[in-house]
Amino acid sequence: MTLKDAKMPAGAAKLGDFSKARAKLTVSKQEACDSCHQIGGKGGVSCPTLDGAASRLNPDWIYSFVKDPQYWDPKAWMAKRELDDATLQLIVNYIASLE
């Protein structure tokens, strides 16, 4: 929750209303995040579960990490992907809401 560094833009994550249905489609069908991560009690178990992220992860950090995992850990296994900002914000809103 408190992990950050000087270059991490504060306020990058724009939390607000979002479509949960669209977010679910994005993380499962479109980006297949759930092939690796458990999300909403379903999905892969080989990687950190994203359930509980609401109380564990800082939304700005989620934004920064998903945008560029290798920035945080050069050996990160998770691939960097080209996501437009709207998609990224949708994903961040969704993950940041997982209890």
Ligand code: HEC
């Ligand atoms: C190929 C498997 C894979 C896919 C697909 C994947 N991830 Fe990851 N993710 C990982 C791994 C492994 C880690 C742990 C850090 C590392 O070694 O990369 C991680 C870490 C994370 C973290 C930090 C979790 C924590 O508790 O520290 C977040 C948030 C995250 N991923 C979100 C996503 C999102 C959103 C997507 C879809 C856009 C996604 N991941 C797709 C493998 C994956």
